[in-house]
Amino acid sequence: MPEFSVRRARTTDVPAVMRLVEPFVQRRILLGKNAVVFYEAVQEFRVVEDEVGNLIGCGALHVLWQDLGEVRTVAVHPDWIHQGVGHAILRRLEEDARELGLQRLFCLTFETGFFGRQGYLPIGEHVVSPEVYAELVQSSDEGVAEFLDLARVKPNTLGNTRMLKTL
Numbered sequence: 001m002p003e004f005s006v007r008r009a010r011t012t013d014v015p016a017v018m019r020l021v022e023p024f025v026q027r028r029i030l031l032g033k034n035a036v037v038f039y040e041a042v043q044e045f046r047v048v049e050d051e052v053g054n055l056i057g058c059g060a061l062h063v064l065w066q067d068l069g070e071v072r073t074v075a076v077h078p079d080w081i082h083q084g085v086g087h088a089i090l091r092r093l094e095e096d097a098r099e100l101g102l103q104r105l106f107c108l109t110f111e112t113g114f115f116g117r118q119g120y121l122p123i124g125e126h127v128v129s130p131e132v133y134a135e136l137v138q139s140s141d142e143g144v145a146e147f148l149d150l151a152r153v154k155p156n157t158l159g160n161t162r163m164l165k166t167l
């Protein structure tokens with residue numbers, strides 16, 4: 001069984017993370033982001049490396065609200081799919097979420113089977129109270145807009161399913 005390990009991302013991982021996600025951005029599975037956005041978010045990222053240190057997976061956890069986070073940019077190198085890397089990324093992001101005090105994790109995805117088997121359930125429109133909605137809607141973050149299902153991000157969310165897991 002091939003070995004891999006999950007670790008916190010470093011700034012020097014950003015070029016490899018961008019190379020890993022690029023084919024999925026091209027296929028409109030993941031949202032494209034500029035390098036600066038990856039550097040700004042580097043503390044949110046976990047990466048997976050193989051035995052010789054090649055970067056073969058990544059995933060990020062973004063805090064949305066006191067109890068709520070979003071799992072973002074989960075990607076596994078095509079040579080490594082179906083070997084448990086994706087599940088290992090989610091497990092680590094969930095540990096990070098618990099450490100931060102989060103109780104719910106949101107994701108927006110085409111991979112409903114994969115996330116569903118990890119306990120994520122499709123959600124409707126009203127997941128937060130009107131008071132929290134009014135606060136969240138002020139954010140300029142695209143992920144927050146996707147969570148709220150705002151019209152301006154419909155081109156990003158088309159065909160994706162909004163899912164939520166209670167930790």
Ligand SMILES: CC(=O)SCCNC(=O)CCNC(=O)[C@H](O)C(C)(C)COP(=O)(O)OP(=O)(O)OC[C@H]1O[C@@H](n2cnc3c(N)ncnc32)[C@H](O)[C@@H]1OP(=O)(O)O
Nearest residue numbers: 072073074075076081082083084085086087107109114117
């Ligand atoms: C919020 C977001 O980021 S949404 C975007 C998600 N990312 C993408 O869609 C990008 C393209 N896809 C990918 O990168 C990957 O296919 C992912 C992330 C969806 C899944 O990654 P993988 O590493 O293949 O996941 P993993 O191997 O843990 O699980 C996949 C399946 O393989 C099975 N599996 C796990 N280990 C093994 C193994 N050793 N042998 C055989 N099958 C296995 C699992 O049971 C799992 O089945 P399930 O999906 O029905 O639950």
